[in-house]
Amino acid sequence: MIHKTSPEMGGMGHSVKRKEDLRFIQGKGNYVDDVRLPGMVYGQMVRSPYAHARLKSVNTEKAKKLSGVLAVITGEDLAKANLAWMPTLSYDKQMVLATGKVLFQSQEVAFVVAEDRYTAADAAELVEVEYEELPVLVDPKKAMDPDAPLLREDREQKDNHIFHWEVGDRQATEQVFQKAAVKASVNAFFPRCHPAPLETCGCVADFNRATGKLTVYMTSQAPHAHRTVFALVGGIPEQNIRVVSPDIGGGFGNKVPVYPGYVCAIVASLTLGVPVKWIETRSENLQSTGFARDYHMTAEIAADREGKMQALRVKTLADHGAFNAAAQPTKFPAGLFSICTGSYEYPTAFCEVDGVYTNKAPGGIAYRCSFRVTEAAYLIERVVDVLALELKMDPAELRRKNFIPESKFPYKSSLGWTYDSGNYEAAMKVALDKIGYAQLRKEQEEKRKKGDLMGIGISSFTEIVGAGPAHTFDILGIKMFDSCEIRIHPTGKAIARMGTKSQGQGHETTYAQIVAQELGIPAADVVIEEGDTDTAPYGLGTYASRSTPTSGAATAVAARKIRDKAKKIAAYLLECSENDLEWEPGKFFVKGAPSKAKTIQEIAFAAYTNIPPGLEAGLEAVDYYDPPNLTFPFGTYVCVVDIDKGTGEVKVRRFVAVDDCGNIINPMIVEGQIHGGLTEGLAIAFMQQIDYDESGNVQGGSFMDYLLPTAVETPHWETDKTCTPSPHHPFGAKGVGESPNVGSPAAFVNAVVDALSHLGVRHIDMPITPWKVWNVLKEKGVTS
C-alpha cells in the first residue's frame, strides 16, 4: 500500500523540484574536465587514419624532444607490461594502443603526455607512424565471404564471425509459416548511430606515490564495475583504487565501456606519479567510442486472414566493428533482442542473430537502447505495420487484435521472457483518443484525394528493463544486483548512497523521495550520494533504465529494514508491544490512540541517546537487491506527419506519447525523460548516421555531418500516462528512461510510410532524410 504524503514531505508522486539544479544553474557543476589537481598534466591520443593497415613503426623521437612533453606511450611500451590489449565487456579483447595492425579509422596508436593541452596537441602532430594499407571490410554482409580480409588475426578462429545466437523453436515456427494464409516481411536496417552526450568521455588519473592509492575521476556510468576491471587488468590491489564519477554530462550508454584513453591515462600516472588528465574531443568521441545499433534485420509474420498472428521469425546480422566491445549481460550476445515479440501473442517464434567484425569502431550497445530493445521494438512495430498493409487492415485494429490481454499477465512469451504486467489496450486507447485518430484518418482520406501527403504512425512498444536477476544476469561475471545504504542521523536527517550513477536522471531528488515515502523523512532532509567507490555500496551502475527497478527497490527495502528497527525503538519508547503499533509516513502510533506516537525524528534521536537494551545503537541499513524479474514498461506513441512534395521534407505535426511505467516517483522528471528520449528518437529517425565509405573513412565524424536536433527542429511533445504497477517491485515501479527512444523511431517511420503507402511504399530505412523521401516521390511520379 502506498501512503499519500504531503508535498512538503515529497514522497512518491510529487513533482519535487530537483536538488541538483542549484549547482548546475550557477555553473558550479563538477564535471571531469573541471577537476584540477596540483601538478596535473595532459594526455592526447594519436590515432590511425587508416581503417585497416599493418603498423610498421611508430617514431616518437621528435615528439619526445618537444619542450614540455613528459612521455609518449606506444603499443610496444604497453605490451611490455601486458597492457597492449584489454578485455571488453563482451569477453572479447580490444587493443589499448595498436600493435601489429590497426583495425578502424581513429583507432588509438600512441598516447602523448605533456604539461598543457596545447603542447600535447603539438607533440601528437610530431609522432610519425608508418603504415602499410590492407584491404578494408566495411560491408558486414561481405564479412563471411571466403575472400573477405581477415580482421582479427589475434583470435584462434580465423574468420570474421563473432557469434551465432538463437532462441525459440525453429521447426515449429517453420511449420506455421509453411501453412500460413498470410505472410508479411520487412528488411529493416537500424543504422549505426552514436549517443553523443554533450560531455565527451575523459578522466583524471591520479596515482599518489606516497600513499600508493590510485584515484580515477572518470566519466563512468558504472564506477564499481570499472574499479574491479582496473584491479583485474592492471594488477592493482582493489582497495587502493578509488573511482570517482562526479557530475556526468549525459551518458546514454556512451560511458559504460572502458576506453583506451582511461587505461593510458592510468598507466601514465602510475609511471609519472602525477595526475594525468585525458579528455577526448567530439570527433574522437564520435569516431572511436561506443556506437549504437548497426543491425541488419529481417522479420516475418505469419497470420490468418482475419489478422490473428501465428508466428514470428527474425534473422539479424549484427555489425560489431573491429572488437566486440558491446556492453551487455554475458548470456545475451544480442542483448535483450528477443523481446522482439513485442506486445503481441505469438504461439511460436524463432529469432537468430549473427555478429561479425568489420573495420569500424567497436561498440554496439548504447544510445538508450535497453540492450538492443530499441532494435527489437523498431523491428516488430515496422513489420506489424507491413502486415496491416498486407491485410488492408487499420494498423491500430491489427494491434488491438493481437495484444497480450491484461488478464494473461504475468505472460510468458514464446521467446522466453515473463512479462510482469501490461495493459496495452488501455495505453493505446488514451493515445488514440488524445490524438483524435478517427478524425485524422478522415483527414488523410480527404488529403489523398487532393494529392497531399499526410501520415499517421503508431508504435505500441513493450520495454524490458531492470537487469537483472542473478540467476540469468551478469556482466563479466559480476551479478546485476544493485544496492542502497541508508543512515539516519540523530537529528532525524539522513544520507543514502547507491551503486547506481545518475547522468542527469535526477537521482539526488528521486531516491530521496523514495526514502521520504518509506520513512516519512522529508525528501529535503535526505542527502543522496552516488559515484564514489570508496563510500557507495557496490552496484552495476545506471544504464538500461535499471536504477529504479534495482537500486530504487534496494532503497525501499533498506528503508523498510530501518522501519522494522524503528518500530522496536518506538515500542520501547511508548512502552507497548510492537503489535500495538501502526505506521503512517513519519510516525508510529498506538492503534486506537493516535496521540500516543513517536515521530521518526524522535526515534532516530533515541537510537543514539536512549537505545533499547539488546539493540545496537544507530539507525541504518544496507540492501543488495536481487530483482526477481525484469520489469516491462510499455506504451503507445502516435505520430502525425505532413510531407512536402517538392522537397521531401517531413514535418512532425503532432506526437502523442502515452507511457506506462507503473508507479511514478516524480512525474516532472518522468516527463523530462520522455521529452529527451523522443528528441533522440527523432534524430535517429530523420537525421543521424555514422557511415563508412569503401576505404573505411568515417562519414559523420563530427557535428558537421552527425546532426543533433536543435530547438527549431524539435517538435512539441504531448505526453500522458496509464499506470500498471509491477507486481514484483517493492513499490510497483518499472523504470522509464529509455522507453521514448525504444518506442519512437517506429512511430516516426510508420508515419512516413503511412503517408506514402497508397503509392505502394512499404518501407523506408532510417535516417529518413528529405533526399530519400524526394527520391521515392520522384520514383512514384509524385514530384519531378
Place this chain on the structure above:
Amino acid sequence: MAKKQLVRVKVNGRDRQAEVEPRLLLIHFIREVLELTGSHIGCDTSHCGACTVLLNGKTVKSCTMFAVQADGGEILTVEGLIKDGQLHPLQEGFKEEHGLQCGFCTPGMLMSSYALLHNNPKPSEEDIRWGISGNLCRCTGYQNIVRAVQFAADKIAQGGAK
C-alpha cells in the same frame, strides 16, 4: 612558440589579466586561466554552444575565438548571473520548469537566453526556439527550456531583476 601576449578583460565585473599564447582559445582562457569552469566544451566544430558567453554584450562561442581577441573587453559568464546571492530569473526558471537534466548545456543555454531576453523581452515560443538554436541539448528535448525562458520573461516583466 609565439611570444606570450597580455590579455586584460573585465570578467563578471572583475578586472582580470594574464599573459597567454596568441593561440589560446577564449574558452580555455576562461576555464583554465580564470578558473571559471561553468562554461563547457562539447564539440570541436562550433556547433554545440556549450561554451557560449557574452563578450561586450553579445553572445559568442568562446571556443571559436582567441583570448587575445577579447583583450580590453567585458565578459559575462554563467558565474556572473547571480547577484548578491539572488538567482537570476532565468536560473530560477530553469529550476522551476525542469529545464535541465545533466546540466552540461545549461550555462550556454542561460547565456543565450539572457541575451535573447535583453533583445526581446517578450519572446514567443518560436522566438525562444530560434534564440537557443545555437545551443544543443541531449537531455531535455528543449520543451522545458522554452518554459524556463518564458517563466523568466514573465518574472522580469513583473519587475524582477534583469
Place this chain on the structure above:
Amino acid sequence: MPLKIEKTFEVGQPIEKVWAFLSDPRKVATCVPGAQITEQVDEKTYKGAIKVKVGPSVTDYTGEVQIVRLDPQNHEIEILGKGQDVRGRGSASMKMTGKLGALPDSGTEVKSESEINVVGILAQMGSRVIAEVSNIMFGEFTKNLQARLQQPSEVPAGQADSAEVKPIKATSVAWEAAKGVFRKKP
C-alpha cells in the same frame, strides 16, 4: 570514396608543344603547387612527393606516379599516382586521363578526368573539402602551365616550387566550400 573531377581548359600554345610538356611528369610537376619528382624508376614510373597545406594543416605525401598509357597519335595520357603521408596521416590515390585537342586558333584544349581517393583525416571532411582543395590546386596548375609554356627557357627537370610552398589559404577553401553548398551538387 572516389571523387570524380572533370576539368577542361585552354592553352594558347600549339598542341605538340603542350603534348611534349604534359607527357613528361617531371615537367608537369613543376606546375603542381607543392609537388616534385624525386627519382625516375623506369620508363613509366617516377617517385615523387607533394606537400598539401590547408591553413595550418600540412600533409606530406610521398609515393609513385606511373604512366599507364601514352598515346601520342591521339594525344591521350593516363597516369596513376599513389602516395602516403610520411607522418601517417593518411593516403591518397589519383587516376587521371588527359586528352588534348587542337583548337582552330592554333591553341590547345586540355580535357582531364580524375578520380581521387583520399583515406584519412582529410577524407572525413568529405567531398566538400577535397573538391575545393582540388579545384584550387587545379587553378594554380593551369596558371603555372600557361606561364611555363610561354617561357622560352627550360626549367631544370625535377625541381619544383616545393621550396616555397604557397599554402592553400584555409579561408579560401572554407569560402569555396560554403559557396559549394549552394551550387548544384551531383
